[in-house]
Amino acid sequence: MVVPERGVDVALTVEPGQTLALSGANGAGKSTVLSAVAGWLRPESGHARLGERALFDEHTWIPARRRNVGYLTQDPLLFPHLTAEANVAFGLRRAGVVSRAQRREVARNWLDRLGVGHLAGRRPHQLSGGQAQRTAIARVLASEPDLVLLDEPLAALDAQAVPQIRELLAEVLTGRTTVLVSHQAADLRALADVITTIPAPPPSA
Numbered sequence: 598m599v600v601p602e603r604g605v606d607v608a609l610t611v612e613p614g615q616t617l618a619l620s621g622a623n624g625a626g627k628s629t630v631l632s633a634v635a636g637w638l639r640p641e642s643g644h645a646r647l648g649e650r651a652l653f654d655e656h657t658w659i660p661a662r663r664r665n666v667g668y669l670t671q672d673p674l675l676f677p678h679l680t681a682e683a684n685v686a687f688g689l690r691r692a693g694v695v696s697r698a699q700r701r702e703v704a705r706n707w708l709d710r711l712g713v714g715h716l717a718g719r720r721p722h723q724l725s726g727g728q729a730q731r732t733a734i735a736r737v738l739a740s741e742p743d744l745v746l747l748d749e750p751l752a753a754l755d756a757q758a759v760p761q762i763r764e765l766l767a768e769v770l771t772g773r774t775t776v777l778v779s780h781q782a783a784d785l786r787a788l789a790d791v792i793t794t795i796p797a798p799p800p801s802a
């Protein structure tokens with residue numbers, strides 16, 4: 598894909614069930630690639646395919662809400678007026694979970710899996726950074742996306758919280774097709790099957 602205004606011109610493939618890690622200098626375009634795959638930004642040219650489905654190409658633009666791609670941004674925002682459970686349940690209606698009780702149950706199970714089930718009734722301002730990040734990860738995975746995009750999922754966390762959440766991520770990402778952005782060697786070792794470095798654009802770009 599090519600996003601000339603951001604100096605991005607890359608070609609990447611991730612095999613089903615694997616985690617591809619993107620590394621590279623600040624400003625190289627890692628977040629831009631994730632935004633385009635998620636459907637938040639339209640590249641000037643290029644294409645992306647998820648299995649047999651075109652996400653975008655010269656003729657096609659599938660909107661973000663219909664891609665079934667889970668995207669954890671660098672600074673994921675939980676809805677401040679909703680509880681942790683409601684935050685996780687939020688996207689499940691669109692993901693086809695029709696019954697409210699079932700949405701609650703799925704959300705609860707994911708919060709449990711991420712170790713924050715006991716905080717399901719709290720609102721985001723009542724959660725620590727690590728607890729909020731666990732909730733945000735649960736929200737991304739609960740809708741069983743075909744592709745998971747994670748932009749620096751551990752970068753904003755207290756150093757003490759990192760190893761445990763990294764281990765959890767390694768567990769929940771097993772078998773899921775994932776593109777991960779990280780600068781941390783320990784994250785790449787623990788989470789990546791393949792690592793690709795996006796070259797920095799020339800200084801004039």
Ligand SMILES: Nc1ncnc2c1ncn2[C@@H]1O[C@H](COP(=O)(O)OP(=O)(O)OP(=O)(O)O)[C@@H](O)[C@H]1O
Pocket residue numbers: 602603604621622623624625626627628629630
């Ligand atoms: N919202 C935006 N509007 C315009 N330009 C942007 C925007 N976000 C990023 N850019 C530019 O696009 C280029 C690629 O940025 P991007 O955030 O994709 O890089 P990155 O590799 O994710 O960097 P980092 O490691 O610092 O997060 C940079 O030159 C950046 O200044």
